[in-house]
Amino acid sequence: MLQQIIEMLKKQQTFVTIYERIFQRPILNIFNKKHNKSALISYSTYHFKKKNYTPHSNYQESVFMANALDELGYNVDIENNNRFSKLDLSKYDLIIGEGIPLFQAAATFSPAIRVFYATGSHPWQCNNASLGRLTDYFNKYKKLPLESLRINDYRWGIAANAADAIICIGNDYTISTFIDYGCKNIYRINPTYHTNNDFTNKSLEQIEKSRKTALWFGSYGLLHKGLDITIEAFSKRPDWTLHVCGHTSKEAYFLNNLPIGKNIYIHGFVNIESSKFKxxxxxxxxxxxxSCSEGIATSVITAMGRGGLIPIVSKQCGIDIGDFGIEIEELTCSSIIQTLDYCDSIETNTLLNNTEKSHHEATIKYSEYQYREKMKEYIHEITKKSTIS
Known part of the structure; x- marks a missing residue:
């Protein structure tokens, strides 16, 4: 009952605003340093108050960004990205992040260097793609599950376009969504995932047993992330098994219209450290x-790194799948079925090799070390260029 009340209150914007103003105030000089320069991170103060938080890797990445700024000689403040800031934005040498404060800095002609930190594709591309999926869903089910979209405030896109530079989580496809809207000075960075140390390569027998089983793993925005067409496809392929892990209880209206067959298991939110997830x-x-729009889908990276799972993804997921993954060519049920047909044709030995490649890719490419080093390198390079110009 208490949890239901909390979830209900979270949907009330007035309550959220009051809660954030009391408990999520800006964090000032988080490292208590006396550097000569100051930087503002426009992202989430909550990320710095939760320790060892595993539901999403962006919590640890926020801390890594703050550490990089400290090492580069900045006093670091943190502000939430979803509202106008009452801080004096003119006092900062650098403002990095996303959302309303970055838009505010551009609108008020703050002298700070502005860096848009893109955790997804261009905000306007994301909005258009999500609304496109809503249209598909409405045409099929005559329902509008608005809570299952991923829609950004239009000012986020302005903040991106008005930035001096962009640090973008994604691959070449993700970056192209910014180029399409006229953005320049884009720096590509890979995200991290929550690693573990107990991975073991699967045997040929394990692959043979599991070769018709897939995991759909994602956060909120189930329609945006294609759960509807995934469930529809697997309901038409009862010889396959689908496990669904995500915040499904919060988007029941979306799920209630879908044909969930006996081969489809809705687990809801599952802690990645739990025995159930393993x-x-x-x-x-x-x-x-x-998915119709991502930066790099870290849920997929997590499944690759923790279990060596082979990615079956759309190009919009932002993941370079090399010769080990499978691309879903169109965001339709029929395209997913065609992909499953293709998977059926792959030899078991090849699947075994691909699981090993998948795990290796996640371990090497999406490490915490590469993120820390690239973030520090990019901030230094961007500020140096801006100072010279």
Whole structure:
């Protein structure tokens, strides 16, 4: 009952505003340093108040960014990205992040160097793609599950376009969404994921047993992330098994219209450190995500790194799948079914090799070390260029 009340209150904007103003005030000089320069991170104060938080890697990445700024000689303040800041933005040498404060800095002609930190594709591309999926859903089910979209305030896109530079989580496709809207000075960075040390390569027998089992793993915005067409496809392929892990209880209106067959298991939110998640990973061969817009889908990276699962993803997921993953060519049920047909044709030995490649890719490419070093390098390079110009 208490949890239901909390969830209900979270949907009330007035309550959220009051709560954030009391408990999520700006964090000033988080490292208590006396550097000669000051920087503002426009992202989330909450990320700095939760310790060892595993539901999403952006919590640890926020801390890594703050550490990089400190090492580069900045006093670091943190502000939430979803409202206008009452801080004096003219006092900062650098403002990095996303959302309303970055827009505010541009609108008020703050002298700070402005860096848009893109955790997804261009905000306007994201909005258009999400609304496109809503249209598809409405045409099929005559329902409008608005809570299952991923819609950004239009000012986020302005903040991106008005920035001096962009540090973008994603691959070449993700970056192209910014170029399409006229953005320049884009720096590509890979995200991290929550690693573990107990990964073991699967045997040929395990692959044979699990080769018709896939995991759909994602956060909120289930329509945006293609759960509807995934469930529809698997309902038409009862010889396959689908595990669904995500915040499904919060988007029941969306789910209630879908044909959930007996081969589809809705687990809801599952802690990645739990024995249940480990069991699902061990029983699966693939991780599937036909999302319409991402930076790099870290849920997929997590499944790759923790279980060696082979990615079945849309190009919009922002993941370079090399010769080990499978691309979903269109965001449709029929395209997913065609992909499953293709998976059926792959030899078991090849699947075994691809699971090893998938795990290796996640471990090497999406490490905490590469993120720390690249973030520090990019901030230094951007500020140096801006100072010279």
């Amino acid at each position: 069991s699902i990973i061990n029983d699966s061969c693939f991780v599937i995500l036909p």
